[in-house]
Amino acid sequence: MTSRAPLPPPVAALFPPRDERERIDELLGRELAEATARVVAGPVMPTLERERLRRELEPFDFARPRPLEELIAWAIGVMEQGVVHMNNPRYFGLFNPPASFPSQCADRISGAFNPQLASSGSSPAPVEIEAHVIRAFARRAGLPAASGGHFTTSGSEANYTALVCALTRAQPRFGTDGVRAFPGPVAMYTSRACQPAWFKIAHHAGIGRAALKLIDTDSSGRMHVAALEAAVKRDRAAGVVPVLVSPTAGTTGAGMIDPLAECACIAREHGAWYHVDAAWGGAALASERLRGLLAGIETADSITIDAHKWLATTMGCGMFITRYPQTLSEAFRVTAEFMPSSN
């Protein structure tokens, strides 16, 4: 056996020793606390000059490393000037409340352990916690005990997942052969007051933006159920396959809740997946006083809720919840005959 030199220690700039990490952690905590105090008393809107920032960024490259403390002070200063401050008490934006302190603590724990979530074998703890939270919301919404789902980066990713599940369930050959497996063009239905990200979703799912049918709203901004029914019937008569009906619970513009139960009936009657986009309004499920506003959500095939909205977690934290977890698994499977996989 040849003798070997010991491995070199990790690069100190990236993996400093414990005392150095603790010193910088304390510095960072202090600087953030002071910045937070200034933010609460300062302007809500960004004051940053973008041209100046661009000039400052120019010399940042691979060749010239900078001391971490200098970078921390710089980054905090730039963020202080360069974002809308949701924890300023004069911030009146409806969608994104300040991120709660417990969720900031959770982010720190997550950053320190940095779990690899690609398999439950490598991260059983976060995977079980995720499943528990998803089941709690599913139960709260009135879905069956066997429901499932997962966290997503956003409500849009969750809505997109709903469309993929709908397509996968509507046509058994969709997963293998794609949109061409349907006998005709497909369509999905939401209202004119919907989240406009649905256009991207339709584009990315290969059904096309034209497959997104925007139903008129009534005088209160809620989806017009008679108009929905007429549109679905007209499309079916023309050979179009209705795959998804998605009322919104908390529209982007006005926070209106579409008539969920009526939309559910129309979806059922025409064999479409019934998805509730409760990205904004879903947090009402946690309130005994308000959850009744979401009546009709309990028959949903799937639900979107953004925890980074009224559940006040840090971004991005969406949830996709479905009563058909097996369809979800089918849409996300990575096994193949010739390729072993532990899932």
Added chain:
Amino acid sequence: MTSRAPLPPPVAALFPPRDERERIDELLGRELAEATARVVAGPVMPTLERERLRRELEPFDFARPRPLEELIAWAIGVMEQGVVHMNNPRYFGLFNPPASFPSQCADRISGAFNPQLASSGSSPAPVEIEAHVIRAFARRAGLPAASGGHFTTSGSEANYTALVCALTRAQPRFGTDGVRAFPGPVAMYTSRACQPAWFKIAHHAGIGRAALKLIDTDSSGRMHVAALEAAVKRDRAAGVVPVLVSPTAGTTGAGMIDPLAECACIAREHGAWYHVDAAWGGAALASERLRGLLAGIETADSITIDAHKWLATTMGCGMFITRYPQTLSEAFRVTAEFMPSSN
């Protein structure tokens, strides 16, 4: 004017006052430092009993709030037992190195400011920093100065974005009419050693898993160029539209780099988008000594690099880089004739 009672203060459990936040921040820092020290000396693999964790999770619900300090200690304990530890020196996994300390600091700053990244108007600072980093990698790869891109949650999301861009560029009506706008079935090409998430990607993009053509590899595990060319020609003769050729730079199983320049030629000749999946190997661009291994990447239409792999950031941090930023914008636009948008 009626007199009004002042607004109640924020819920203290979610938004505690500064001194309480600082006290808990310090406690959290101390507990994490101690856990990190234990992790380095402890087992690499999870020791958690999942059944016990499930029982522990049962009583966690909306009805019984718990003190934050109790939750922090609990969460750290569970994570310590319940994930693979990448910063244990006996962890030999290739893909995910320990998360560097500077990236953990950056996560803390991000959590404290919690920027809303949906528009550059609300978050000019992070948006400019993102653009700067993407441009730096594009330049390093040899792409033109006008290249662009964005961060993604993962290499899979970046690869998926490449496919959507390829489809959008190959067929001007794809965005509106979907996969049916193509005159025949489409196909994308990668090797048998590719990341298996491509199956999900093909499913979700509506082209179907069968559209993913896995080319044989040679004895070293690199894509067989003659087999690629033959497959593309055979498919074209059968009316199939080749939309994407994606060699891998750092295969999942063995870290091999496919013959990039040769794949590029075949993609060009047949009008397909040339994407390099350098999720794993892309970090070599930062090294003067190693970047030559990626010769051929400089003509890529797009590139995937995972910063959470060998750039040692916390997860999830993928990058999508393209020489056609206008195609990327086209694929992600949310404006519509009837709907004003600030982008």
